[in-house]
Amino acid sequence: MQRTIIDDLKNVEIITDEFIVKPDTKNIHLLNSKKVEHLNIYSFNQKQFEKAVEYFNVSSLSFYEFRVEDLSPIENLDKIESLSLTWNSKAVQLWNMEKNKQLRQLKVSDFSKLRSIELIKTGASLEILELSGGVWTRINIESLLPLSGLSRLKQLTLTNIKVDDQSLEPLLELKHLEVLELSNQFPVEEYAKLSVVLTETECNLFSAYTKLKSPIGDKDIMITGKGKPFLNSILDTKQINAFKTKFQKIQEHISNS
Numbered sequence: 001m002q003r004t005i006i007d008d009l010k011n012v013e014i015i016t017d018e019f020i021v022k023p024d025t026k027n028i029h030l031l032n033s034k035k036v037e038h039l040n041i042y043s044f045n046q047k048q049f050e051k052a053v054e055y056f057n058v059s060s061l062s063f064y065e066f067r068v069e070d071l072s073p074i075e076n077l078d079k080i081e082s083l084s085l086t087w088n089s090k091a092v093q094l095w096n097m098e099k100n101k102q103l104r105q106l107k108v109s110d111f112s113k114l115r116s117i118e119l120i121k122t123g124a125s126l127e128i129l130e131l132s133g134g135v136w137t138r139i140n141i142e143s144l145l146p147l148s149g150l151s152r153l154k155q156l157t158l159t160n161i162k163v164d165d166q167s168l169e170p171l172l173e174l175k176h177l178e179v180l181e182l183s184n185q186f187p188v189e190e191y192a193k194l195s196v197v198l199t200e201t202e203c204n205l206f207s208a209y210t211k212l213k214s215p216i217g218d219k220d221i222m223i224t225g226k227g228k229p230f231l232n233s234i235l236d237t238k239q240i241n242a243f244k245t246k247f248q249k250i251q252e253h254i255s256n257s
Contacts, residue, residue, distance in 0.1 A: 003040060015039060023048045031055040038062070046070060046090075053077070059102070062086070071095040078102070086110055087134065097123040110134030114141060121146040129153060133160030140164075148173040159183040166226075168194055177201045184210075188225025192250040208247035209240060 006012055006019050008026040015021075017038040021028065023045075031039070038060040044052065045067045053073040061077070062084040069090040074083075075097070082105040093116045097103060105128040108114070117131065129150070133139040140162045147156070148170035156174065160183055168190040171180070180203040182191070195206035204210060210222045211233065219230035223243050231240055 005042075009034065023052075028052055028055055032057075036060075040064065041066070044068065049073065063088075075099050081105065083107070084109075089113065092116070094119040097126075101125055104128065106130070108132075108139075110137065111139055112137050114139055117141050117144075117146050119146070121149045123150065125152060126150050127152050128155040130157040130159075131161060132157060138162045144168065144170045147171065150174065151176065153177055155179045157181040161185065166190070172197050174198070174201075179203075184222060184224060184228070185226055188228065188247065189250055191224050192247055193254050196251050196254045208244040 003018055003020045006015070006021055006025050009030040010027050012019065013034065015034055015036045015038070017040065020040045020042050021031075022042050032055055036058045039056060039058050039062070041056065041061065041063045043065050044063070046069060049066060049068045050073055053076065057077050057079050059079055060082040061080060063086065065087045067090055068088060069092070071091055072095045074095050076099065078099055079102060080100055081102045083103060084107040086107070087110045089112050091111055092113050094108070096119055100123070103123060103125055106123065106126055107130040109130065109132045112134070131139060138160050142164045144158075144163055144167065151174070153174050154176060156171070156177060156179070159181065162185065166186055168182075168186055171177070171194060177198060178201060180194070180198070180201050182203065182205050184205060191205045194203065205224050208224055210224065212220050212222055216230055218232050221231040221233050221236070221240060223229055223231065223240075224247065228243070233240070
């Protein structure tokens, strides 16, 4: 979508996803008097963010390329329902979400210095959550344990992510999860364990392999599990079947333990 930068808020009555607000947008204080369907915020640094955040209290909001280490001002957005945070090069942790009682959907993407997601556990109202790396950089966090208490989660996306303990076990507690999207960066046992417990959850990696929509050379099969190979569905049937048998044995072992 081609978006338009708003030079002066005096000139706009209805703000939709087509518009972008930047630090040099004039009369930014008028946001509170406008009809806002969705607000795109671009290129704010810490000082600019802290000064203007009081005008960002809308239901749907996206931040992009913001150089903000302290995210705590977001705590005051009590109207926020959908929040997208993309490309932050300074924040090492999130913020206390207890006051964001309306927050149902959250995306945190391309936070190159993020290490702890401990405060995500305060997002009790979350139903849709995405934690992902950028195109060129992974998101590196200590543990997924804080996710285990998000009992309302229905959709969860974890892509291009490195977790220190390499464990998906905290997700076993998400009994109401309907859709789970994962990247193939964890040991095969972690995916097998989830597939046995989360029987009502749709997941792209709850089987021994995945047929690629776009083949990589002559490889059109991705074997589930960190470090596993890409194979050819016609030429490598013997190997594929062996991985399938192994995956099933892991599932059986987990079911019987």
